[in-house]
Amino acid sequence: MSLTDTYTLSNGITIPIMGFGTWQSEDGDVAYQAVRWALEAGYRHIDTAAIYGNESSVGRAIKDSGVDRKSLFVTTKLWNDAHSYDGARTALTDSLKKLGLDSVDLYLIHWPNPAAIRSQDNQTWKETNAETWRALEDAYKTGKAKAIGVSNFQIHHLEALAETQTIPPMVNQIFLNPSDQQPDLVKYNDEHDILTEAYSPLGTGKLVNLPQVASVAKKFNKSVPQVLIRWSLEKGFLPLPKSTHEDYIKANADVFDFKLNTDDIAQLDRLVGVGGSHIDPDLSDF
Numbered sequence: 189m190s191l192t193d194t195y196t197l198s199n200g201i202t203i204p205i206m207g208f209g210t211w212q213s214e215d216g217d218v219a220y221q222a223v224r225w226a227l228e229a230g231y232r233h234i235d236t237a238a239i240y241g242n243e244s245s246v247g248r249a250i251k252d253s254g255v256d257r258k259s260l261f262v263t264t265k266l267w268n269d270a271h272s273y274d275g276a277r278t279a280l281t282d283s284l285k286k287l288g289l290d291s292v293d294l295y296l297i298h299w300p301n302p303a304a305i306r307s308q309d310n311q312t313w314k315e316t317n318a319e320t321w322r323a324l325e326d327a328y329k330t331g332k333a334k335a336i337g338v339s340n341f342q343i344h345h346l347e348a349l350a351e352t353q354t355i356p357p358m359v360n361q362i363f364l365n366p367s368d369q370q371p372d373l374v375k376y377n378d379e380h381d382i383l384t385e386a387y388s389p390l391g392t393g394k395l396v397n398l399p400q401v402a403s404v405a406k407k408f409n410k411s412v413p414q415v416l417i418r419w420s421l422e423k424g425f426l427p428l429p430k431s432t433h434e435d436y437i438k439a440n441a442d443v444f445d446f447k448l449n450t451d452d453i454a455q456l457d458r459l460v461g462v463g464g465s466h467i468d469p470d471l472s473d474f
């Protein structure tokens with residue numbers, strides 16, 4: 189395994205097995221510099237979103253890096269205020285403009301059931317997701333998105349989407365680390381040829397000093413974050429670690445010279461609940 193190894197999505201597109209996260213990387217110098225360092229460290233997969241407010245900085249960093257666009261994989265996501273056919277089209281156009289790109293490699297519906305459209309009969313999200321997805325399918329057909337997918341979708345959201353989709357989602361990006369392994373959802377993704385991307389692989393920082401992982405880390409002369417990222421890779425997930433510090437960015441990519449054994453993995457698997465869990469998308473207040 190290496191940083192430029194790839195998984196192949198259900199449509200045949202390849203995607204680097206690890207991505208670089210940018211949530212809470214402040215627009216401007218912080219996000220710009222983080223992405224520059226990530227590209228220098230060898231990451232070739234960048235994960236952003238309209239709501240992160242940093243697409244312009246990400247785009248500028250990509251451009252200035254001189255890295256060939258063809259060797260890069262760029263993901264962005266449609267925010268909760270754009271859940272309609274026209275809304276999604278406009279949102280993608282806007283994101284592409286900010287990123288300074290003609291196309292993204294992956295476009296995701298960020299959340300399945302925004303609070304603003306949640307209805308009492310609990311049906312509206314099904315209709316708006318179907319409409320929104322139709323816009324993503326059209327973006328895929330015209331090449332503005334080389335792959336399309338979803339994020340934070342639970343099984344019932346995926347099942348509802350399947351009733352009307354003509355192109356299935358290729359990716360489901362979800363909260364995934366030893367503290368919350370969402371096994372039923374991962375199984376569903378696997379059975380439907382949907383790649384599972386693991387966001388918050390370090391629990392948004394909550395897991396980076398976990399004493400329960402320290403002994404495994406010491407054994408390999410690695411850090412706790414490196415072991416957590418490796419755990420994700422060995423599970424066949426696609427981790428998206430985020431940092432704004434050059435040393436962390438480099439270290440998080442240095443996870444390809446050791447291998448966890450069955451006991452190490454079992455030790456991490458037992459950490460359910462130690463550092464947070466996913467937000468229920470049907471109860472979120474955004």
Ligand SMILES: NC(=O)c1ccc[n+]([C@@H]2O[C@H](COP(=O)([O-])OP(=O)(O)OC[C@H]3O[C@@H](n4cnc5c(N)ncnc54)[C@H](OP(=O)(O)O)[C@@H]3O)[C@@H](O)[C@H]2O)c1
Binds near residue numbers: 411
């Ligand atoms: N689809 C979604 O709804 C969704 C939701 C959340 C996240 N995501 C994606 O997944 C990415 C990662 O998730 P996340 O942002 O929640 O956080 P994360 O990657 O789990 O953790 C990031 C935190 O850990 C710290 N950190 C990183 N590497 C470290 C190291 N080697 N040693 C010590 N501390 C370290 C970072 O610090 P510094 O930043 O200060 O360096 C930051 O505070 C996001 O950036 C985003 O791209 C998607």
